Amino acid sequence: GENVEQHPSTLSVQEGDSAVIKCTYSDSASNYFPWYKQELGKGPQLIIDIRSNVGEKKDQRIAVTLNKTAKHFSLHITETQPEDSAVYFCAAIGTSYGKLTFGQGTILTVHP
């Protein structure tokens, strides 16, 4: 089955800096890669996603890149703000319809 590795497990940045979280996946058939933000006491919120026919996608301060050859994808947050502090999860869907395999999560802390 699919296996997703996520790094780093914790990331601390100063407000205004950029943050990058990286994930690798094992199943070359995977075709959908979402990123979720989970704030304390809440469920995961979809913040951006990318499909296997696209190399990069941006939404304001957030971008995701995908390298299918290397089987890795990354989340980029620019101009970080304290409200970006949360746990971020990457995930992948492979050949099993709708089944998400998650990375281990990254605790992002943005210091004012």
Add this chain to the structure above:
Amino acid sequence: SAVISQKPSRDICQRGTSLTIQCQVDSQVTMMFWYRQQPGQSLTLIATANQGSEATYESGFVIDKFPISRPNLTFSTLTVSNMSPEDSSIYLCSVEGVPNTIYFGEGSWLTVV
């Protein structure tokens, strides 16, 4: 995006008892998914629930422990049976929006004492 409501949002339960979690979606969906998130951990798929058929369970999860119902296209329940402290987790319902876009509810935070 789909609006997903879960009940209860939180509960504290005695060991040996069972709890049923409800998931209601604001639109008809073919498939609903139940995930577990243990304290400080990532999310793990428990099972996939299709309307009109038996749920499909992932490795390590069995129907006797986590029975699931899916009576219609907007509703599902997950029961956590004969609970032990190890079952203390967040249980999350999710659905597919546009093809392959998965949305989650706020979760049901369960503590077993």
